[in-house]
Amino acid sequence: MTTSHTEATGPEFGAWRYYVDGWSVGFAPSPDISLNSADTWNWNSGDCQYRLSWHMNSGGWRAGCTTGLNSNNQWRKQIYSCPQTWSCRPKQATNCLLTASWDDIVQELSSRSGKYIAGGMGALMEKGAKETWLCQYGHECAPAGDAMCFVYNEQTMAFEAWDLLSVLQLV
Secondary structure: OOOOOOEOEEEEOOEEEEEEOOOEEEEEOOOEOOEOOOEOOOOOOOOHHHOEEEEOOOOEEEEOOEEOOOOOOOOOOOOOOOOOOOOOOOHHHOOOOOOOOHHHHHHHHHHOOOOEEEEEOHHHOEOOOEEEEEEEEOOOOOOOOOEEEEEEEOOOOEEEEEEEHHHHOOO
């Protein structure tokens, strides 16, 4: 929950966010917000297209540069959760662990045994935190022919369960 009316929390996945109980919830491209009952940050600031602000008990104030949506019945709130990002963990993945060491993984990758595939996070990368993904074929959490994928957390120096390769479609 955000208590500040001028500064959002973040960034997380490239977005700053705020939630003020009973007031509004929203996202911004920077920590700069101006909360009255919703984010009324200057829509001429050049970043309005990256802002969303909804009232908690009524309509939404803004969707990008379009503002004044409080009573607009042509717009509606819709939430789509968990696109293919590393934070999207299916229920079966929450107990999935990758127990191999980096040395074992590098050796397997070098031998081209096909047990692991790896790559960079690309647009999903959080520099200094989550930069690399790794998928393991034959992992106990993956059905036959599929691989369980993990993201390496540079800060905790541990692999975090991501999802099945068949879901992520990384290759």
